[in-house]
Amino acid sequence: MNLEARLVWGTNDEQGGPNCKPVDPELAATLHRTFKWSHYFEITNQVAAIPEKQSRDLRMSQRCTLRVKNLGGSRVEINCIGQGKEVHKGAYTLTPPSWLVLGGNDTNNTAWFIGLRTGGGRAITKN
Amino acid sequence: MKNDLQLKVQSWLDGELPEREARQVGEWIARDAEASALAAELGSVNQAMLRNEAGVTLSDSREFYWSKIELQIQREAERNRVHAPVPWYARWRKFMGPALGVAALACVMIVAIRQAVPPTYDEISATIDGMEAVTFHDQSSQTTIIWLQDSTQAPMDQKPALPSAQPQDEPESVIDM
Numbered sequence: 001m002n003l004e005a006r007l008v009w010g011t012n013d014e015q016g017g018p019n020c021k022p023v024d025p026e027l028a029a030t031l032h033r034t035f036k037w038s039h040y041f042e043i044t045n046q047v048a049a050i051p052e053k054q055s056r057d058l059r060m061s062q063r064c065t066l067r068v069k070n071l072g073g074s075r076v077e078i079n080c081i082g083q084g085k086e087v088h089k090g091a092y093t094l095t096p097p098s099w100l101v102l103g104g105n106d107t108n109n110t111a112w113f114i115g116l117r118t119g120g121g122r123a124i125t126k127n
Numbered sequence: 128m129k130n131d132l133q134l135k136v137q138s139w140l141d142g143e144l145p146e147r148e149a150r151q152v153g154e155w156i157a158r159d160a161e162a163s164a165l166a167a168e169l170g171s172v173n174q175a176m177l178r179n180e181a182g183v184t185l186s187d188s189r190e191f192y193w194s195k196i197e198l199q200i201q202r203e204a205e206r207n208r209v210h211a212p213v214p215w216y217a218r219w220r221k222f223m224g225p226a227l228g229v230a231a232l233a234c235v236m237i238v239a240i241r242q243a244v245p246p247t248y249d250e251i252s253a254t255i256d257g258m259e260a261v262t263f264h265d266q267s268s269q270t271t272i273i274w275l276q277d278s279t280q281a282p283m284d285q286k287p288a289l290p291s292a293q294p295q296d297e298p299e300s301v302i303d304m
Contacts, residue, residue, distance in 0.1 A: 009302045030265055030272075033265065033267070033268075034272060043302055060301075061301055061302060063301055086255060087254070087258065088252065088253070088255070088258070088260055088273070089253050090251060090252030090260070091251045092271065098269040099268070099270045099271075100273075101271070101272045103272065103273070103274050103275065104274065104301070105276060105277075106300050106301055106302060110302070112302055
């Protein structure tokens with residue numbers, strides 16, 4: 001399974017920080033349609049090839065790590081670890097090209113999002 | 128002489144009587160002068176007809192004539208076969224054959240499609256104490272969104288509370304800025 005994980009920052013500020021890049025158009029459209037923030041920036045983009053029944057840790061930021069386990073049959077177990085603590089754990093089905101998005105509130109009326117998707121059989125290029 | 132006796136004489140001449148009756152009629156003709164005269168007259172007439180019968184000639188050859196008859200017999204047999212009543216099971220077989228083929232093809236396609244579509248599983252999740260996860264699906268983009276929020280905070284579609292006087296209540300940022 002080729003997995004892609006993107007950390008996205010949602011804010012009302014027009015300009016993001018030095019590490020900010022434009023978000024994938026499909027993901028941006030979904031976030032705009034669902035959430036209140038007017039601007040979304042991509043902070044981190046991680047890709048990993050995860051064999052079946054194995055897991056990989058994706059370091060999204062200094063405070064957030066995503067542990068993803070390939071359960072087989074497009075099923076994944078996602079463990080969101082924040083500051084060493086397991087914040088959320090769940091088993092989901094990832095059907096390409098659909099996104100799975102985790103999110104939560106951040107400081108200063110902003111939000112963080114982690115978008116996950118699989119590339120099926122094709123390789124996912126890292127930006 | 129009665130008519131039936133005349134017919135008896137004619138039948139005796141033609142050899143059409145049973146053996147016992149033919150012997151009796153023969154003895155009677157030998158005794159009776161009228162019957163004998165009648166038998167002689169009928170016999171001469173028979174001979175005359177046999178000698179003077181006109182031969183029948185055909186314009187076609189023997190083989191061609193009989194082939195025409197054979198062809199006509201075949202045509203008659205074909206016509207009878209065409210107009211023969213079709214049993215009810217033969218009529219149904221004309222429609223059931225293609226219908227069964229289409230039904231079998233539809234079954235195969237249904238099975239193939241079901242196997243091609245991956246089965247869907249229930250989503251299972253657990254969240255740390257003090258936080259809750261709200262999951263919803265965006266049907267237009269087929270996106271699943273899991274929103275993690277503090278159990279004590281307002282719903283995500285409302286503006287968050289203003290920063291409190293105690294900085295330690297505000298969670299640390301996930302984003303490295």
